[in-house]
Amino acid sequence: MARNSELQEAKLEIGRANTVIGDANTMINKLNDKIKDEIKKREAVLTLYAELEGMYKVEQKKVKVVTQILYKDREIPIPIGKVFVKNENGSYSEVTSMKFNYNDFRISVEADAVKQEFSYKLHQKFRGIFIESKAPGGLINHYAEIYEMNGDKDVGKVELTSFKVIRSEEAKSQMFWWAPHLDLSLGYGLSGTLDHGFQGEIGFSFSGYGKTKDDLNWRFIRLGAGLLRGNRATATISPVQYNLGKNIPFLSNLWIVPGVGMDLTSRTWMTNLTLGVVF
Numbered sequence: 001m002a003r004n005s006e007l008q009e010a011k012l013e014i015g016r017a018n019t020v021i022g023d024a025n026t027m028i029n030k031l032n033d034k035i036k037d038e039i040k041k042r043e044a045v046l047t048l049y050a051e052l053e054g055m056y057k058v059e060q061k062k063v064k065v066v067t068q069i070l071y072k073d074r075e076i077p078i079p080i081g082k083v084f085v086k087n088e089n090g091s092y093s094e095v096t097s098m099k100f101n102y103n104d105f106r107i108s109v110e111a112d113a114v115k116q117e118f119s120y121k122l123h124q125k126f127r128g129i130f131i132e133s134k135a136p137g138g139l140i141n142h143y144a145e146i147y148e149m150n151g152d153k154d155v156g157k158v159e160l161t162s163f164k165v166i167r168s169e170e171a172k173s174q175m176f177w178w179a180p181h182l183d184l185s186l187g188y189g190l191s192g193t194l195d196h197g198f199q200g201e202i203g204f205s206f207s208g209y210g211k212t213k214d215d216l217n218w219r220f221i222r223l224g225a226g227l228l229r230g231n232r233a234t235a236t237i238s239p240v241q242y243n244l245g246k247n248i249p250f251l252s253n254l255w256i257v258p259g260v261g262m263d264l265t266s267r268t269w270m271t272n273l274t275l276g277v278v279f
Helices: 024-030 033-041
Strands: 018-022 048-055 066-072 084-086 092-103 107-112 117-122 125-134 140-150 153-157 159-168 174-176 181-191 196-212 215-228 232-243 255-263 268-278
Touching: 018 140, 024 033, 024 048, 024 159, 048 140, 140 159, 181 215, 181 232, 181 255, 196 232, 196 255, 196 268, 215 255, 215 268, 232 268
Parallel strands: 018 159
Antiparallel strands: 048 159, 066 092, 084 092, 092 107, 107 117, 125 140, 140 153, 174 196, 181 196, 181 268, 196 215, 215 232, 232 255, 255 268
16 A cells, blocks of 8 residues: 555645645745735745746647738849848839737737747636545645636646645644633523522633634633623633533534632522633
8 A cells, every 4th residue: 555655645647745744834924915915914924835837838730820021122233141032113112020929818919020030929718626635544745737828618638747835734732821702601500599590690711722812712711791680790700711612513612611609699608600702
């Protein structure tokens, strides 16, 4: 069975890149200044950098062109390097201009063979596809295809001559000692007087653990204030909260919040368990 390093090597004939797992952000200096400035302003990092080169060959033979000959009427000896035409009366006239032009969906050409002038406008249109695939074992590959277009139709495929991708590893979870978040939660509370019932809370947490400050799995040290059974004021502290939404399809922000604190109305201890969403 082939090793991952072999499976990630370039296979240009099918558009597969040489994929390297590393730090794509080290390639930021290869970008133009406007892109670099925007990335830095947003405090973002590069997660993927791709370089590719291609060669597209096309040939047209025996293309019909339009020519036009302009000459001035005067009889002169024929000098070397000049072009002349013979008139009906037997005299010769110098050809001062021999224009031709050519147009297709790639290029527009205007030229003069006598004046040795050549002008063109290139208006080629290309379409590109760039994809990333990830196998169950974690193997990552990248593929690209580039096509030349005539209108909205593909007329040719660019042959890749070099294709390299540097992809950063997925961010690892870490501790963020300052990751403030506000949340609203709803659950059930029990006071020291054995009063119990539904409870709503607003809370503020200070720290967290996850891939980024806004993509946390755990939050720590939460202070909450709420109402028990609609009219009993409460104050709670929760040492840890867990994001249940990470394990539930279509949800990513549903937190289980256990807490202890005070029933401020009866001035007794209380405990609660709520579910909340973070802002």
